Amino acid sequence: MRCLFFSLLFLMLPLSSYGQESEARSGSAYSSIGLGNPADSFSAGTVGMGLSGVSVHDPYTANSANPALWGVGPYTQGSIVFGLQRYNATDGLESTVYNQFTVNQFQLVLPVVRSRFGISVGFFPTTRSNFDLGVEGSVSPDGEPIDYFNRIQGSGGGSKAELGFGYRLSESLAAGYAASVHFASLNREINTAFDSEAFSNLAYSENISGRALGHRFGLYGRTSDFLRNRDEVSFGASVSLPVTIETERSVSAFRETQNDFSSVDLLPENYDRTGEVQIPLEFNLGLTYNPGPLFNLSLEYQEQLWGQTRYSLDSDQENYLADRSKIGMGAQFHPYRRDGSGGFFSGFKYSAGVTYDTGHLMVEDEQIETLMFHTGLGILSRRTPSSIDLSFQFGFRGTETKNLVKETMWGLKISFNLAEGMFVRSRFQ
Amino acid sequence: MYQPNLQNIIRKLQEALNNKAIRSFCNKLVKGLFVTKSTRDLSGILSPAALAVFCILLAGCEDPGNVGSRFVGDEADLETKTLPAGAFDLYPENGFSGNLRYMPIGRYDDPLFGEFTAIGILRPSIDTTRVDAPVEGADLFQLRLVFGSQVYGDTTGTASYDIYRLNGTWRGNELRFGDDIPLDESQKIGEFSVEGRDTVTVELDESWVGEYNEFLVSGDDDREERYRQEFPGLAIVPSDGNSKVLFADMRPSDTEDENDMDYVRFVAERDDEEGTVQYQTVFDWGSLNSRSEPDNPDDHLTPVHNSYDYLISLEPDLNEETLGSRNLASVRLMLFQNQDLLESSLPANHVRPGVNQLGIHIIDSENVSERIFSHPPDFIASLDSTDGSYRFDITDRANSVLFNNSNSGDNRFFISLQANGLIYSTLLFNQDAPDEDVRPKIKITAKSVDK
Numbered sequence: 001m002r003c004l005f006f007s008l009l010f011l012m013l014p015l016s017s018y019g020q021e022s023e024a025r026s027g028s029a030y031s032s033i034g035l036g037n038p039a040d041s042f043s044a045g046t047v048g049m050g051l052s053g054v055s056v057h058d059p060y061t062a063n064s065a066n067p068a069l070w071g072v073g074p075y076t077q078g079s080i081v082f083g084l085q086r087y088n089a090t091d092g093l094e095s096t097v098y099n100q101f102t103v104n105q106f107q108l109v110l111p112v113v114r115s116r117f118g119i120s121v122g123f124f125p126t127t128r129s130n131f132d133l134g135v136e137g138s139v140s141p142d143g144e145p146i147d148y149f150n151r152i153q154g155s156g157g158g159s160k161a162e163l164g165f166g167y168r169l170s171e172s173l174a175a176g177y178a179a180s181v182h183f184a185s186l187n188r189e190i191n192t193a194f195d196s197e198a199f200s201n202l203a204y205s206e207n208i209s210g211r212a213l214g215h216r217f218g219l220y221g222r223t224s225d226f227l228r229n230r231d232e233v234s235f236g237a238s239v240s241l242p243v244t245i246e247t248e249r250s251v252s253a254f255r256e257t258q259n260d261f262s263s264v265d266l267l268p269e270n271y272d273r274t275g276e277v278q279i280p281l282e283f284n285l286g287l288t289y290n291p292g293p294l295f296n297l298s299l300e301y302q303e304q305l306w307g308q309t310r311y312s313l314d315s316d317q318e319n320y321l322a323d324r325s326k327i328g329m330g331a332q333f334h335p336y337r338r339d340g341s342g343g344f345f346s347g348f349k350y351s352a353g354v355t356y357d358t359g360h361l362m363v364e365d366e367q368i369e370t371l372m373f374h375t376g377l378g379i380l381s382r383r384t385p386s387s388i389d390l391s392f393q394f395g396f397r398g399t400e401t402k403n404l405v406k407e408t409m410w411g412l413k414i415s416f417n418l419a420e421g422m423f424v425r426s427r428f429q
Numbered sequence: 430m431y432q433p434n435l436q437n438i439i440r441k442l443q444e445a446l447n448n449k450a451i452r453s454f455c456n457k458l459v460k461g462l463f464v465t466k467s468t469r470d471l472s473g474i475l476s477p478a479a480l481a482v483f484c485i486l487l488a489g490c491e492d493p494g495n496v497g498s499r500f501v502g503d504e505a506d507l508e509t510k511t512l513p514a515g516a517f518d519l520y521p522e523n524g525f526s527g528n529l530r531y532m533p534i535g536r537y538d539d540p541l542f543g544e545f546t547a548i549g550i551l552r553p554s555i556d557t558t559r560v561d562a563p564v565e566g567a568d569l570f571q572l573r574l575v576f577g578s579q580v581y582g583d584t585t586g587t588a589s590y591d592i593y594r595l596n597g598t599w600r601g602n603e604l605r606f607g608d609d610i611p612l613d614e615s616q617k618i619g620e621f622s623v624e625g626r627d628t629v630t631v632e633l634d635e636s637w638v639g640e641y642n643e644f645l646v647s648g649d650d651d652r653e654e655r656y657r658q659e660f661p662g663l664a665i666v667p668s669d670g671n672s673k674v675l676f677a678d679m680r681p682s683d684t685e686d687e688n689d690m691d692y693v694r695f696v697a698e699r700d701d702e703e704g705t706v707q708y709q710t711v712f713d714w715g716s717l718n719s720r721s722e723p724d725n726p727d728d729h730l731t732p733v734h735n736s737y738d739y740l741i742s743l744e745p746d747l748n749e750e751t752l753g754s755r756n757l758a759s760v761r762l763m764l765f766q767n768q769d770l771l772e773s774s775l776p777a778n779h780v781r782p783g784v785n786q787l788g789i790h791i792i793d794s795e796n797v798s799e800r801i802f803s804h805p806p807d808f809i810a811s812l813d814s815t816d817g818s819y820r821f822d823i824t825d826r827a828n829s830v831l832f833n834n835s836n837s838g839d840n841r842f843f844i845s846l847q848a849n850g851l852i853y854s855t856l857l858f859n860q861d862a863p864d865e866d867v868r869p870k871i872k873i874t875a876k877s878v879d880k
Contacts, residue, residue, distance in 0.1 A: 135498040141872055141874050192507075200759065253756070257828045264828075265755075
């Protein structure tokens, strides 16, 4: 299994380029705004509920939502999550269908001191931009209209490489911190084709890139025998501080001159190529109740202050950004924890959840909301604590009102969760 | 368009997952992981191959479109601006008038452009493979003139011409507009009249033929050089009252069939039993062109002639600041001719060959006319008869200015017309035209990238 993990990691590295810098530029029109749509980070064990898992402690799967939980688990954990989404988008006039394959995240948690102090290293997307949009128009430099088709294909987004630790302060309280390097990388291929020989087609590339440091804090607490014997209530919170990324913008194209055909820089020499984009302040709150070992119920609230972030590269797009609130509720059923062997259906972990999200965009006074239903199936290894989690999502985003885009989404995620039995045992204890 | 990209991903995934070693490893792993029979069965469903098939099925159902295109903007950030193209400068250099495809001969007083006079000059070859003995006695030596279909002037009148001996040496390649070579008008060598555009055969005077014979039969080593320097040839001079210019069709420089009788030839007709006829080609030819000032020139209009009475240039101010963008969709230099005046200025049955194309030569050195005559134009524009405009697509030039710094030298735009011996003229509105719309201008359409 250790080999599988590294095989998947090896496989993921080239594919991760498709996840963020994809040449496959079909995706949500909403992701053309700013750095793209926020990429929700789900812990591998709670992806089936559609929750980040900020308050869910699962000793067998890596938690990506709350640094505090890295100090609680006894096992070395690793996870890789892949996703495939299918979108059916319509604006009332026409509709389109597109698919998107993503590498959601990978993470490794090492318990330096078992159930006391652990460190985590991971790579997570923060936003995702993939789109292919075109618009027809005409220009009349001499009175006669000349038709054109302007097409913009975009890819990229934000991501972060994160290193952090969690520390269990007491039996019921843990805290954690993570430092991260945030990367912003947007690529746009613009092509304007004219229906006139007197006009040259304008094809050029715009690239925006930058990086900055980020910080995240987490807190986790739990108490047992809260309402009944052997039950447990846990609380989790995490705060990601806002990140300001200084970006560098370049615009290049191939142009024909009288002497040659070469790549040229389209920005004026004295043009200020720098810009500023921000990843907003984010906080996550979660409450999980375990009435017993077989069942847990979670409630989460997330707030991202996109409305106060800067996107200096395009003031129109910056004006679309709005604060985003997300609330979710989910439950998990663990029949495999029963003593004794059960039937066929007792070998799995079952998850279900629902989330509502106000969205991070406000277009023409319309909030681009998202409602998603989630369900998951965990397939567990008998000999090791590892598992494979499959999850399915279905939901809606946006609205057709005012000719905006309404998207119906289906998704499949698969996470490979590897724990101590098939990974490196801690040697520092 | 979406599908191939995603299919690439899927193919990569599939290739990786179908790799024998990895697949075998996965099988072992899954079997090791899921030991119960029931779950092992399920693991089969979840095998990488099954997932890949699922992905492919999903990917195959894409239906791309432009939903949400409002976010890319309706106008594509296209901007159009107009620059003045600068002033026409008259450059004091004349074009060449010799050894062109057509040799103009005649005179026409054009109400717009003044009186144009063209004297055709030529001399026969001394090729003895064609004319192999002196032309003497009762032999005839004639000039056979074949005219092209074009006429400049009165199409109904009869054109009369006199032929004289030239009194000076010349070379066709060096003749320019305005050159003058003295004639020996004391002795007429021949004369003829033309109605319409007939082919004409003119008998040439014996004395001139005798002079030609000396070179034809000479066995001297320097025969050709002496002929070039000492034999002046003849001049076809339009008579008084001539009101049209005809265009003798000379041998194209690239033809191989020199016996082709579609072109001007000298004809030796022998007084023998067979009545032998021999054809001599033309060794050198040209035209002595001149033009008088028109009666009432309009300061707002600049005449342009393919006879290159003078050269006309512009120096548009092209740089990053004036262009306004480095992302240029179209940069067009626009010149306008006075269509109405050109069409209304001629009396009935009078014609003026029209200009259908203008060229631009960008020249940054001396010897401008040599350059124009030896190189094709950098830009060509055809006449748009709806508004009398010539629109040169100079986008490549503007890009050169932006990206190759091509404007560092003295780069002037010289207006050029095809020079083939036919006489074309037009009237361009210049920078002083009262109507701003028809002044020389540059129209730029660009897409902003520096928002």
